[in-house]
Amino acid sequence: xxxxxxxxxxxxxxxxxxxxxxxxxxxxxxxxxxxxxxxxxxxxxxxxxxxxxxxxxxxxxxxxxxxxxxxxxxxxxxxxxxxxxxxxxxxxxxxxxxxxxxxxxxxxxxxxxxxxxxxxxxxxxxxxxxxxxxxxxxxxxxxxxxxxxxxxxxxxxxxxxxxxxxxxxxxxxxxxxxxxxxxxxxxxxxxxxxxxxxxxxxxxxxxxxxxxxxxxxxxxxxxxxxxxxxxxxxxxxxxxxxx
Amino acid sequence: xxxxxxxxxxxxxxxxxxxxxxxxxxxxxxxxxxxxxxxxxxxxxxxxxxxxxxxxxxxxxxxxxxxxxxxxxxxxxxxxxxxxxxxxxxxxxxxxxxxxxxxxxxxxxxxxxxxxxxxxxxxxxxxxxxxxxxxxxxxxxxxxxxxxxxxxxxxxxxxxxxxxxxxxxxxxxxxxxxxxxxxxxxxxxxxxxxxxxxxxxxxxxxxxxxxxxxxxxxxxxxxxxxxxxxxxxxxxxxxxxx
Numbered sequence: 001x002x003x004x005x006x007x008x009x010x011x012x013x014x015x016x017x018x019x020x021x022x023x024x025x026x027x028x029x030x031x032x033x034x035x036x037x038x039x040x041x042x043x044x045x046x047x048x049x050x051x052x053x054x055x056x057x058x059x060x061x062x063x064x065x066x067x068x069x070x071x072x073x074x075x076x077x078x079x080x081x082x083x084x085x086x087x088x089x090x091x092x093x094x095x096x097x098x099x100x101x102x103x104x105x106x107x108x109x110x111x112x113x114x115x116x117x118x119x120x121x122x123x124x125x126x127x128x129x130x131x132x133x134x135x136x137x138x139x140x141x142x143x144x145x146x147x148x149x150x151x152x153x154x155x156x157x158x159x160x161x162x163x164x165x166x167x168x169x170x171x172x173x174x175x176x177x178x179x180x181x182x183x184x185x186x187x188x189x190x191x192x193x194x195x196x197x198x199x200x201x202x203x204x205x206x207x208x209x210x211x212x213x214x215x216x217x218x219x220x221x222x223x224x225x226x227x228x229x230x231x232x233x234x235x236x237x238x239x240x241x242x243x
Numbered sequence: 244x245x246x247x248x249x250x251x252x253x254x255x256x257x258x259x260x261x262x263x264x265x266x267x268x269x270x271x272x273x274x275x276x277x278x279x280x281x282x283x284x285x286x287x288x289x290x291x292x293x294x295x296x297x298x299x300x301x302x303x304x305x306x307x308x309x310x311x312x313x314x315x316x317x318x319x320x321x322x323x324x325x326x327x328x329x330x331x332x333x334x335x336x337x338x339x340x341x342x343x344x345x346x347x348x349x350x351x352x353x354x355x356x357x358x359x360x361x362x363x364x365x366x367x368x369x370x371x372x373x374x375x376x377x378x379x380x381x382x383x384x385x386x387x388x389x390x391x392x393x394x395x396x397x398x399x400x401x402x403x404x405x406x407x408x409x410x411x412x413x414x415x416x417x418x419x420x421x422x423x424x425x426x427x428x429x430x431x432x433x434x435x436x437x438x439x440x441x442x443x444x445x446x447x448x449x450x451x452x453x454x455x456x457x458x459x460x461x462x463x464x465x466x467x468x469x470x471x472x473x474x475x476x477x478x479x480x481x482x483x484x485x
Contacts, residue, residue: 098347101340105480183477193444197464199477200355202432208474 007163014174015044022158022170022218025225027138029146029233037147041139044172049126050139052147055116069113073122074103076136099125099133106137106157106186106195112150133184133198134158134170138222145230153188155195156223160185160215162207167214185215189223192216246332249458257459261447267455268294275451280398286425287403291395294453295385300395301378302403306417309365309372317364318374321349323381323392330384348389348478349379352434352467353396356475360429366408366415373405375428386453389465393436403428434475439464 007013017023023044032038037052055070076099103125125136137157144151160183161168161175168175176182181203186196203211257267264272276294283289287302309316323346325333353359364373377399379392404425407418440452440460449456452463467476 094343094347097339097343101344194479197477197479199474200351202356202469202473202475204471204473205468206472 007166007168011166013168015172017170019166020169020214020217022221023172025138025222027142027226027229029142029229030237035143035147037143037145037149039139039142039146041135041142043135043138043170046135046173048135048139050136050143051124051126052140052143052149053122053124054147055149070111070116072104072108072111072113074100074107074125074140075122076100076103076125079126099136102133102196102198103136103140106155107140107144109193109195110141110151110153110155110188111144112152115150134186134222137186138226142226142229146233153190154223154226155186156189156219156226157184157186157196158215158218158222159183160211160218162203162211167207167211169214169218181211183211183215185212185219187216187219187223189220246330249455253455254459257455258442261442261449261456264447266449268453270451272448273450276453278394280394282402287399289395289399289402290382291391291398293387293391293394293451295383296387296391297382298388298391298395299380299382300392300399302399303376303378304403304405305374305376306366306371306408307374308370313361314369315365315372316361317372319354319359319361320374320376321346321353321379321396322377323349323379325381325384325388328383329381333381333384344480345388345392348436348465348476349392349396351478352393352436352476353377356432356434356467356469358397358430358432358434358469358475359400360431363429367410371415375400375403375405384454386455386457387438387451389436390438390451393434393467397430397433397435400428401430401433432469432471432473434467434469436465436467436476439466 007019011018013019025041025043027039027041029039031040031049032051035051035053038050040047040049058071076096078096125140134157137155141155158169159171161171162181171182181199181201183199184196185194187194260266266272270276279292281290285301289300291298291300307318310318323342325338325342327333327335359375364375366372377396379395381388381392404427406420407423407426409416409418438451440449440456441447441462441464442449442460444461452460462480464479465477466474468474
């Protein structure tokens with residue numbers, strides 16, 4: 001897009017943020033009463049809703065039961081009204097399947113599946129606004145915590161890009177559509193382990209370190225925020241219970 | 244047929260061997276298997292053999308109307324199929340997870356990195372563009388499908404020649420190969436995927452895992468790079484240390 005510069009001379013991005021700044025994040029846990037765990041997160045204009053059921057008996061074929069671990073099942077669905085043009089197939093197409101697989105892989109690494117053999121944990125994510133994988137992972141983390149399923153650590157995700165020699169953290173839709181390199185990173189903050197790393201488009205290998213570092217720092221910032229949300233939720237719940 | 248499960252003895256043997264930096268086929272940890280590329284009679288047909296893993300690639304083209312939001316760009320379509328002759332476990336209904344993962348990786352590696360100049364595929368803006376279709380078939384599965392498939396795709400695209408067209412006013416003339424020589428596609432760069440298999444939370448790393456090693460690995464990291472040291476795609480599966 002000619003004339004739309006993603007990073008101005010003074011270091012401001014299209015929406016007025018600095019290079020390493022995250023968008024405004026608001027989150028709520030326990031949104032649905034029926035589900036075991038649920039959470040809603042807003043990251044800028046991207047809104048993600050995650051619902052967790054489990055651990056429960058394996059549905060469908062018993063043969064899929066793993067004798068020593070739980071089965072994690074993830075489904076990603078994006079609302080038809082979420083992107084600029086109305087989407088026709090909300091789930092079942094390749095991109096949604098891939099997202100579901102990636103979420104599953106991320107959470108299999110984080111959830112202590114050994115504690116619940118022969119059971120199944122379902123994670124459903126509904127995302128409005130063709131945004132990113134990061135919001136889904138953050139919402140799913142909160143929902144899993146709300147359900148009380150033991151996890152190794154928070155899973156915090158953030159995206160990062162690279163424009164004009166600077167690494168940008170937390171890309172918005174406009175910055176993604178511009179077509180530069182994009183990195184999505186899911187991190188377990190305490191141990192520094194990477195649960196998932198994905199990158200698109202061309203990036204010279206010398207710049208990889210910087211972009212990775214920016215994404216990791218942003219993920220750690222997200223972790224501080226999510227931690228605060230969880231503590232607040234627990235405090236509210238304990239007040240209601242009269243402790 | 245269901246996949247035969249790997250016995251615990253074999254699993255332990257493989258992991259112990261990897262800890263001592265030994266591989267079953269005698270390679271070093273960072274060695275690739277032998278790659279053989281052969282071409283078919285048509286333009287755009289190639290067979291890549293990576294050790295015993297075989298992938299057949301075929302490129303074809305067609306004139307279609309372009310997508311509405313990209314009226315001046317051609318369309319690139321990838322399709323990777325795991326044929327039933329590749330492994331007894333590949334059955335028509337059963338392969339969806341692996342298939343989706345591989346297909347999306349191929350699409351991201353080749354389409355998003357813009358290795359083909361799609362603007363040059365435009366014939367009449369908004370009405371007629373070339374649709375290039377790359378079909379990849381896995382003929383034998385001995386590990387590391389992604390690398391073999393990416394090599395097959397890029398080699399087939401380089402080998403392919405499309406028919407020549409000329410536009411005069413409103414008339415579009417498509418020349419047969421006898422009238423005018425077919426024209427090669429304009430390729431900016433050649434991204435090639437390299438797979439790394441992780442064991443024991445990232446302590447041990449192997450390049451180009453074969454089928455047995457793939458079964459016992461903890462995670463897989465695929466990096467696609469081109470000659471200019473640019474990274475086109477990174478994708479990691481499984482948990483690893485930073």
